[in-house]
Amino acid sequence: MNAVIYCRVSTKEQVDNFSLENQQKICREYAARSGFVVVEVFVDEGESAKTTDRPDFLRMVNFCCKQKGKIDAVIVYKLDRFSRNVGDYQAIRAALARYHVRLLSATEQLDETPAGHLMENVLSATAQFDNEVKSERVKQGMKAMFDSGYWSWVVPLGYKRIRNNAKRGTIIPDPEIAPIVVFGLTEFSKGIYSQTDILKKLTRKGLRTIKGRKLTKQFIGRMLREKFYAGYVVSKKRHEEAKGTHQPLIGLEIFLRNQQVLAGKTFGTNPRPKLRLEYPLRGFAQCPNCKKPMTASRSRGHGGCYDYYHDYGQHRCGKSFKVSDVHQDFADYLSQVVPIEARLRLLEAVIKDVYGTKQQEAGQDQKRINEQVAKLTVRKSKLIDLIADGTVSKDDGKQKLEEIRKETEELMLLGAEMTADGFDVGTAAHRFAQSLKNPSQFWKNLKVVEQKVKFQSLIFPKGVVYQNPGFGTSQMGLLFQLTPDLGVEKSRLVRTRGLEPPPLAGLAP
Numbered sequence: 356m357n358a359v360i361y362c363r364v365s366t367k368e369q370v371d372n373f374s375l376e377n378q379q380k381i382c383r384e385y386a387a388r389s390g391f392v393v394v395e396v397f398v399d400e401g402e403s404a405k406t407t408d409r410p411d412f413l414r415m416v417n418f419c420c421k422q423k424g425k426i427d428a429v430i431v432y433k434l435d436r437f438s439r440n441v442g443d444y445q446a447i448r449a450a451l452a453r454y455h456v457r458l459l460s461a462t463e464q465l466d467e468t469p470a471g472h473l474m475e476n477v478l479s480a481t482a483q484f485d486n487e488v489k490s491e492r493v494k495q496g497m498k499a500m501f502d503s504g505y506w507s508w509v510v511p512l513g514y515k516r517i518r519n520n521a522k523r524g525t526i527i528p529d530p531e532i533a534p535i536v537v538f539g540l541t542e543f544s545k546g547i548y549s550q551t552d553i554l555k556k557l558t559r560k561g562l563r564t565i566k567g568r569k570l571t572k573q574f575i576g577r578m579l580r581e582k583f584y585a586g587y588v589v590s591k592k593r594h595e596e597a598k599g600t601h602q603p604l605i606g607l608e609i610f611l612r613n614q615q616v617l618a619g620k621t622f623g624t625n626p627r628p629k630l631r632l633e634y635p636l637r638g639f640a641q642c643p644n645c646k647k648p649m650t651a652s653r654s655r656g657h658g659g660c661y662d663y664y665h666d667y668g669q670h671r672c673g674k675s676f677k678v679s680d681v682h683q684d685f686a687d688y689l690s691q692v693v694p695i696e697a698r699l700r701l702l703e704a705v706i707k708d709v710y711g712t713k714q715q716e717a718g719q720d721q722k723r724i725n726e727q728v729a730k731l732t733v734r735k736s737k738l739i740d741l742i743a744d745g746t747v748s749k750d751d752g753k754q755k756l757e758e759i760r761k762e763t764e765e766l767m768l769l770g771a772e773m774t775a776d777g778f779d780v781g782t783a784a785h786r787f788a789q790s791l792k793n794p795s796q797f798w799k800n801l802k803v804v805e806q807k808v809k810f811q812s813l814i815f816p817k818g819v820v821y822q823n824p825g826f827g828t829s830q831m832g833l834l835f836q837l838t839p840d841l842g843v844e845k846s847r848l849v850r851t852r853g854l855e856p857p858p859l860a861g862l863a864p
C-alpha cells in the first residue's frame with residue numbers, strides 16, 4: 356500500500372512540537388505501523404489557517420489524481436493540519452475518496468464507520484471552532500493590554516507604533532505630525548476658534564488623516580475628544596479608562612478645557628458686556644464710589660437722548676456720568692501718558708520677531724500646500740489614465756476627479772489667503788511704535804472697538820477708576836509711564852461743564 360504525507364506548518368510552530376521534522380517523523384512512524392510505503396511528502400508553510408494559498412496541498416491532490424489507484428492514503432499529522440474548516444474538509448475528503456484515497460490522521464482515530472465519520476466531523480468542527488476562537492483570543496489579548504495601559508488598536512494621528520523587542524511595539528509621538536496636532540489642540544483650548552478654524556489651520560499645516568485623506572470637521576471633533584492625547588487609554592465600548600503608558604501630547608487641563616469649549620461653556624462666570632464703539636470704556640472704567648466696573652446705556656429726557664456710563668449689579672450705588680465727559684476725561688488722562696522709549700524699541704523688535712516667525716511659518720505652510728497641490732495633480736493625471744483605459748468607470752472617475760478639483764481649489768484658496776497678508780514688517784512695526792508716542796490721539800483714531808479696548812488694556816491692564824472729573828492713578832502696563840511733569844498737566848483736568856449734555860451726534864464717531 357502506498358501513501359503520501361501532508362504536513363503544514365506555520366513559522367511560529369517551527370520552534371515547538373508542531374515542527375516540520377516532528378510532524379513528518381510521527382507520520383512516517385504511523386505509516387510504517389500501518390503498513391504503508393511513503394511515496395511522497397508535501398509541505399505547506401504559512402501563517403494562514405485558511406485552505407486557500409496552500410500550493411503543496413493542491414499539488415498533493417493533483418498527485419493523487421494522476422497516480423489514480425496507486426495511492427491508497429494521505430497521512431496527516433493531525434486533522435487540523437489538513438483543514439480548519441468542516442466544509443473544506445468534507446469536500447477534500449470526498450475528492451480524495453473519488454480516487455479511492457483514504458485520509459488518515461497519525462494522531463487521531465479515523466475510520467470509515469458511521470462512528471468514525473462522526474468522530475471526523477467532530478474533530479474538523481473543533482479545528483474550525485479553534486480558528487474562530489482565535490479572533491476571540493485576540494480580543495482577550497487586547498483587553499489585557501488595555502488594562503495594562505497599552506494601546507492595541509489603531510494609534511491616533513500624531514503617534515506611531517515602533518517595533519521593538521516587546522512584540523506589540525511601543526507607541527511614540529510622530530516627530531513630524533505630533534507638533535501639528537498639539538498646535539491644533541492648544542489653539543482650540545483658547546476658546547476663540549471654531550472647529551472649522553482649527554480644521555483650516557491644520558489643513559494649512561499639511562495635516563492629513565492616517566490614510567492620507569483630507570481632514571473633515573468630524574475628524575477634528577473626534578481629535579478634540581480623544582483623551583489618548585492627554586495620556587489616557589479609553590475603551591468607549593466598556594466605558595473604562597486607564598492611564599496609558601504612552602507619552603501624552605497635551606496636559607489633562609487642555610483636554611478638559613477643550614471639552615468645555617466643545618460644550619459651549621465660557622470660562623468667566625460674568626459675561627463681558629457687549630463691546631460697542633460708542634462705549635469703549637464699558638467694563639473698563641470703574642465707578643468712583645463703589646469701584647464696580649461701569650456699563651453704559653442711553654436714556655431719554657430733556658428733549659433728547661443722552662448716553663451715560665453707570666455702575667450696575669447688586670450693590671451698585673447708582674451713580675451715572677455722561678459718556679462724553681468720561682471720554683474727554685479719559686483722552687486727557689491719556690495725554691499724560693508716554694511710552695518708555697527703550698521699551699518701545701524692544702516692542703518694535705518683538706513685533707518684527709513675532710511676525711517674522713509667522714511669515715516663516717506661512718512660508719513653510721505655503722510650501723506644504725504646494726506639495727499637496729503637486730500630489731493632487733499627479734493623482735489627477737493617473738486617474739485620467741485609469742479612466743481612459745477603462746480600469747476606473749467613467750462615473751466613479753468623474754466623482755473622484757471632482758473631489759480632487761475641490762480639494763485643489765480649497766488648497767489654492769488657503770495659499771492665496773496667506774500670501775495676501777505678506778507686508779513689510781519692519782516698516783509696520785516702526786510706524787506702530789511711533790504712533791504710541793501720542794496715546795491720546797492713537798486712542799481717538801482707533802475705529803475698531805476691539806482694538807480700542809485692547810489698547811486701553813495695554814496701557815492700564817487693570818482698568819481705570821473714574822474720579823469725576825478725571826481718573827485716579829491706575830496701574831500702568833510695562834510699556835508706559837505718566838509724564839514726569841504731571842502736576843502741571845493736572846490743572847487741565849478741571850474744566851467747566853455745560854448744564855446740558857452735548858447731543859449724541861458729537862459723541863460717537
Ligand SMILES: [Zn+2]
Nearest residue numbers: 642645666672
Ligand atoms: Zn457705584
